[in-house]
Each structure stands twice: as C-alpha cells, then as structure tokens.
Amino acid sequence: MAIYSFWIFDRHCNCIFDREWTLSSNSSSGTVNSKQNEETAKLLYGMVFSLRSMTQKVSSGPLKNEIKSIATGKYRIHVYCTASGLQFVLITDFKQQSYTEVLQYIYSHIYVKYVAHNLFSAYDFADNKNETRGQGFRKIANRNFVQSLESFLSPMIVQ
Amino acid sequence: MSQRIILPSTSDDRVFNNSDGYEYTIGPKQSLPNEASSQPTPSRLYSESLMFRKQEVSLSAVTFLFGEMIAHIHNTSKTASECEVKLNDYGFVIGSKLLELLNLRASVPSNTYLRSSNFLSSSTPTNTSANAMHSGSNTTASRTVSGVSDIYYNQENSAESLTTLISSMRSRDLTILDILQFIHGTVWSYLFGHVSDDLVKSSERENEYMIVDNLPLLTQFIPNGVSCDFFVCGIIQGFLNNAEFPCSVTPHLMPLKGFDQRVIYLIQFDKHVLEREGLRSE
Amino acid sequence: MSSKSSGSAQLRSLKIMGEDVWKNRTEKVNAELFTLTYGSIVSQLCIDYQRDFQKVNKQLFSMGYNIGVRLIEDFLAKTALPRCENMVKTSEAISKCAFKIFLNMTPQVTNFSPEKDAFSLIIDENPLSDFVELPMDAMKQLWYSNILCGVLKGALQMVQLECDVWFISDVLKGDAHTELRIKLNKVLKDEIPIGED
Numbered sequence: 001m002a003i004y005s006f007w008i009f010d011r012h013c014n015c016i017f018d019r020e021w022t023l024s025s026n027s028s029s030g031t032v033n034s035k036q037n038e039e040t041a042k043l044l045y046g047m048v049f050s051l052r053s054m055t056q057k058v059s060s061g062p063l064k065n066e067i068k069s070i071a072t073g074k075y076r077i078h079v080y081c082t083a084s085g086l087q088f089v090l091i092t093d094f095k096q097q098s099y100t101e102v103l104q105y106i107y108s109h110i111y112v113k114y115v116a117h118n119l120f121s122a123y124d125f126a127d128n129k130n131e132t133r134g135q136g137f138r139k140i141a142n143r144n145f146v147q148s149l150e151s152f153l154s155p156m157i158v159q
Numbered sequence: 160m161s162q163r164i165i166l167p168s169t170s171d172d173r174v175f176n177n178s179d180g181y182e183y184t185i186g187p188k189q190s191l192p193n194e195a196s197s198q199p200t201p202s203r204l205y206s207e208s209l210m211f212r213k214q215e216v217s218l219s220a221v222t223f224l225f226g227e228m229i230a231h232i233h234n235t236s237k238t239a240s241e242c243e244v245k246l247n248d249y250g251f252v253i254g255s256k257l258l259e260l261l262n263l264r265a266s267v268p269s270n271t272y273l274r275s276s277n278f279l280s281s282s283t284p285t286n287t288s289a290n291a292m293h294s295g296s297n298t299t300a301s302r303t304v305s306g307v308s309d310i311y312y313n314q315e316n317s318a319e320s321l322t323t324l325i326s327s328m329r330s331r332d333l334t335i336l337d338i339l340q341f342i343h344g345t346v347w348s349y350l351f352g353h354v355s356d357d358l359v360k361s362s363e364r365e366n367e368y369m370i371v372d373n374l375p376l377l378t379q380f381i382p383n384g385v386s387c388d389f390f391v392c393g394i395i396q397g398f399l400n401n402a403e404f405p406c407s408v409t410p411h412l413m414p415l416k417g418f419d420q421r422v423i424y425l426i427q428f429d430k431h432v433l434e435r436e437g438l439r440s441e
Numbered sequence: 442m443s444s445k446s447s448g449s450a451q452l453r454s455l456k457i458m459g460e461d462v463w464k465n466r467t468e469k470v471n472a473e474l475f476t477l478t479y480g481s482i483v484s485q486l487c488i489d490y491q492r493d494f495q496k497v498n499k500q501l502f503s504m505g506y507n508i509g510v511r512l513i514e515d516f517l518a519k520t521a522l523p524r525c526e527n528m529v530k531t532s533e534a535i536s537k538c539a540f541k542i543f544l545n546m547t548p549q550v551t552n553f554s555p556e557k558d559a560f561s562l563i564i565d566e567n568p569l570s571d572f573v574e575l576p577m578d579a580m581k582q583l584w585y586s587n588i589l590c591g592v593l594k595g596a597l598q599m600v601q602l603e604c605d606v607w608f609i610s611d612v613l614k615g616d617a618h619t620e621l622r623i624k625l626n627k628v629l630k631d632e633i634p635i636g637e638d
Contacts, residue, residue, distance in 0.1 A: 011632060046634060083524045084513050085631065107514075111514070113380065116511040116514035119381060120381075123514075124510070135635060214568060215469040215545055216470060216568055219468075219515050221474060223511065223512055223515075224479060225478060249485060250481075350474055352471065
C-alpha cells in the first residue's frame with residue numbers, strides 16, 4: 001500500500017480535511033473527514049508544528065528551511081507548506097522518496113480550483129475567534145473537491 | 160399603424176433622456192460655479208485609438224472579478240430572480256457597447272494586414288470576411304489564447320486611428336441569421352477567444368435560436384446552476400436589442416458527453432422581428 | 442558570495458519566473474472583456490450608491506479584499522514562493538510576479554521609505570481603466586481602480602503582512618501618473634495551537 005492518509009491543515013491550526021484509506025485493495029475504502037480522526041489530526045499537527053518551528057529556529061541564512069518529510073519505523077509523513085499557512089500532509093509507505101510534486105498538484109489544481117476559486121466555499125474555515133488555534137471543526141465538504149481528489153489519488157493508493 | 164421606425168444606429172439612449180451632467184459630445188466640464196473660469200480638462204477619449212491592441216490578462220483575474228461581482232449582486236438582492244435580472248443588466252451595458260465597437264472594427268477592409276488580428280489571436284487561422292467564421296473551423300477550441308505575436312502588432316500603431324483604415328462602414332446586419340452569425344463568430348471570438356460551439360435554430364418555435372458553448376469561460380469555476388450565465392445572456396441581449404432585434408435570452412444547462420458544463424443560450428425574438436423578416440423576404 | 446549580488450540574482454529570477462508563468466502556465470483572456478466588466482461594476486456601483494463616491498471607494502476596496510484573500514492561493518500555487526524576508530523582496534514579488542501573472546503588467550517600484558517599510562507602485566498601463574474617462578464630480582473623489590488596493594491588502598494579510606494600501610494619484614483624476622502606496626503596519630504572528638504555548 002502506498003498512501004495511507006491525506007490531511008490538510010489551515011493557518012488556524014485546524015484540520016480542514018482528512019482522508020484515510022483502510023484497504024489497499026479498495027481505493028474507495030476508508031473515511032473522509034471522520035470524527036474519529038480528530039485526535040489524530042491534532043497530534044499530527046502538533047508534531048509537524050513543533051518540528052517546523054525547531055527547524056526554522058535552528059537554520060541560519062536568508063532562505064527559510066522547511067521540513068519535507070518525517071520518517072518513522074512504519075511510515076513516512078510528507079509535508080508541503082504554503083506561504084499562506086496551508087499545510088498539505090500525506091502519510092505513505094517508503095516506496096517513494098518525495099511526494100512534493102503530488103502535494104503541489106493537489107494544491108494548485110484541486111484546492112485552488114475548487115476552494116479558492118469557488119465562491120460558494122469559504123476561504124477561511126474558522127468563523128470566529130473561538131475556532132482558531134486548533135479549536136475549529138469546519139471541513140471542506142465540497143463535492144467536486146472530494147471527487148477530484150479521489151480521482152487523482154486513487155491510482156496511487158495501490159502501487 | 161404600429162410600425163416602429165428603425166432608428167439610426169446609436170446605442171446611446173441619452174439622446175432621449177436628460178443626461179446626468181456628463182455630455183458625451185463635449186467631455187468632462189465644470190459643474191461648479193467657482194470653477195467656471197478654469198481650463199476644461201482635455202478629454203482622453205477622443206485621442207485614444209480604438210485599434211484592437213490584443214492586450215491580455217489572466218483567466219484568474221477575470222474569473223475572480225466576475226465571482227466577486229456575483230457575490231456583490233447576491234448580497235444586494237433579495238431573490239434569485241432579482242440577482243439574475245441585475246446580472247443581465249450588467250451584461251446588457253457591455254453588449255450595447257460591443258455592437259458599436261465590433262462593427263467598427265469589422266469595417267476594416269479584409270486586405271489590411273490588421274484585419275485578421277482584430278478579433279482572434281494570431282494563433283488561430285485567419286478568415287477573409289467577418290461572416291465566414293464557421294463553427295467547424297474551430298475544432299482546435301484551445302482555451303489558451305497564446306501570447307501576442309509581434310508580426311501583427313507593433314506598439315507604435317497605438318496612436319493610429321482606426322477610422323483612417325475604413326473606407327466604408329460595414330453594412331448593418333438586417334436579417335436574424337446575419338446578426339446571429341456575427342455573434343457566433345466575431346463577438347464570441349472577441350469575448351472568449353473562439354467561435355461559439357454551435358448556432359442552432361429551434362425546430363419547435365419560429366422565434367427561437369440557440370447559441371451553444373461547451374465550456375463557458377466565465378462560469379467554469381462556479382458550480383451548480385446557470386444563473387451566473389445571465390451575464391453573457393445580458394451581453395447577447397444588449398447587442399441584439401440595440402441592433403433593433405428585441406429579444407430575451409436565457410441560459411440552459413445541457414450537458415453532453417465530455418462537456419459537463421455545456422450551456423445553451425436560448426434567444427427568443429419578439430414577434431415583430433419575425434414579421435419584419437417575413438416582409439423583407441417577400 | 443556577497444549578499445548584494447545574491448540579492449540581485451534573486452530579483453532577476455523573480456522577473457524571469459513571472460514572465461515564465463505568464464507565458465507558459467496562464468490561461469489568457471482578452472483584456473477588453475476585463476476592462477468592460479470592471480467598468481460595468483463601477484458604473485453600477487455609482488448608480489446604486491447615488492454617486493456617493495466615498496461609499497463606492499469603500500465597496501471597491503472590500504470587493505478587492507475578498508478577491509485578494511483567494512487570489513493569494515492562486516498566486517502561491519503558480520509560483521510556490523515562500524514568505525518574503527523583507528518589504529523590498531515583497532515589493533519585487535508583487536510588481537514582477539503578481540502583477541505580471543494576473544494583469545500582464547509590471548508596475549515600477551519607487552519611493553521606499555527610509556525604514557524600508559513602505560513603497561510606491563507606479564502603474565503605467567492599467568487594464569482596469571482603459572478607455573475610461575470620469576465625469577467632473579467623480580474626478581474629485583473616485584479612486585477608479587480602488588479594487589487593486591483591496592486585492593493587495595487581502596493578499597498580503599494572508600501571508601501575515603498587515604498593510605495599508607492606498608492610491609496617491611491617478612491619471613483618471615488628471616494627475617501625471619498613477620501611484621499606489623503600500624505601507625507595512627506589522628508582521629502578524631502565526632497562530633499557535635492551544636496547548637503548545
């Protein structure tokens with residue numbers, strides 16, 4: 001199995017989308033934006049956040065240093081951050097070294113197309129101050145977004 | 160006798176109403192008494208050329224602007240049909256202007272080197288007459304109108320007047336088919352970079368015609384429904400109404416294989432337009 | 442390598458990037474459609490607000506803001522630029538990349554303040570105001586292209602730069618050139634999840 005799950009975090013430290021695949025044989029298995037993943041989302045964000053801030057404090061010189069992947073014994077976590085505070089996270093196995101292009105594609109051709117360009121979708125998923133700093137709960141529920149993401153990632157689930 | 164006189168081709172209704180202080184024949188002028196002695200500001204409008212400079216902006220810029228326009232209309236309207244009417248009005252103004260502008264540009268004789276670049280980008284095949292833009296020639300249907308070719312365009316022509324190239328104005332389209340061909344070919348190329356995907360006469364009703372667009376440029380990012388296409392309907396309606404073909408235009412979503420967002424603009428002409436056609440053909 | 446030469450190399454690459462994205466990765470549309478649509482919007486606003494041009498200016502600004510907060514994602518997706526370290530870099534990114542990619546123009550960057558936190562953009566050919574002439578009363582009060590100020594404010598806000606953006610002069614008002622000023626008020630801090638602070 002190549003891809004285990006996909007997450008999107010916004011600038012308010014909230015998880016605004018998550019997709020988990022449970023069976024390698026079935027690309028339509030798994031959950032989308034499930035409540036059970038909320039704890040996992042917070043832990044995942046916390047880890048990415050801590051490592052990012054450490055990296056940036058440690059690095060010297062003008063160019064900012066960003067983490068690209070974190071490897072554990074069982075899986076690898078790939079992170080793609082945008083200047084606008086969005087973080088695209090993919091948890092995969094070890095077959096492929098870098099998923100940066102995949103994440104960039106998702107950002108530019110799926111997120112921008114179906115969320116940023118879409119008037120009916122919010123650009124900011126925290127409605128008020130109480131939903132910032134990791135306390136928000138709103139998700140991307142846009143059908144076209146989910147469908148487009150599925151058709152893009154499904155071929156990569158089983159490799 | 161209920162005949163309506165065919166008026167001279169001015170799209171400016173202000174010949175009938177009082178203006179709002181801006182006399183288009185004169186330009187900006189002082190409205191306050193204490194400025195009456197100061198020099199009038201020279202008007203730029205009359206010195207700028209109408210040559211088509213083929214400037215381009217990104218699709219993103221246009222769609223974001225369009226989207227925000229819709230959001231604004233949405234916020235200031237109480238009902239959906241009010242939104243549609245307002246959107247139609249925004250387009251109507253544009254259509255009326257295009258009637259004058261595109262007819263003027265189409266009057267440049269076809270042997271001038273500029274002729275082909277009047278409406279299409281340099282990458283599409285040229286046609287020698289304005290009405291010969293058949294839908295068949297647009298199988299390329301490439302949405303990316305590629306960058307300006309300097310062969311057809313040099314910047315120093317910007318001061319040159321379009322009218323010096325015109326020896327005789329293009330005669331007005333008097334039949335329904337002629338003017339619809341102009342919209343299907345010239346107007347659509349001007350607006351969207353390609354001729355419209357089809358021009359069809361309805362078999363059910365005499366006064367109905369349809370223009371088909373497989374992927375509407377402006378509304379491609381807007382999901383759910385065609386009410387945003389009322390803007391283009393307004394452009395078509397403004398164009399036709401001012402050319403003395405009063406009609407109403409509505410958009411309809413008719414997806415076809417491979418084209419989920421295919422829209423049909425249904426044009427319903429007023430009865431007397433058809434009577435006029437009938438009289439003319441006798 | 443001295444910081445000065447690497448700085449200018451970076452600036453050149455911004456210019457090249459902007460041109461490359463415009464040429465190869467941007468779908469383009471007839472600018473006159475853009476001009477006509479914007480003209481329709483402004484004139485309708487003037488009618489709706491009964492020629493209260495201050496209100497029109499405000500509305501244009503807020504429409505621009507709503508566009509800017511979304512446009513930034515499109516910009517970052519196309520260029521993959523990281524956050525700029527200072528306002529000099531920001532000004533170059535705005536004029537050479539952003540304006541080029543969206544409006545196919547590169548305004549000139551001038552008039553940096555001594556603290557390098559404010560600068561002006563001089564706009565030569567503005568696609569928004571092609572063929573536009575303002576009536577006398579509008580000339581005094583209306584900032585026709587005010588939507589641009591809103592777009593810039595919204596977009597910069599999303600990359601944690603809180604700025605004031607306003608027009609200083611406009612050829613439509615009879616001035617010599619069109620100048621827009623951007624001033625950084627403060628750099629916003631990224632949010633920290635509750636429990637980490």
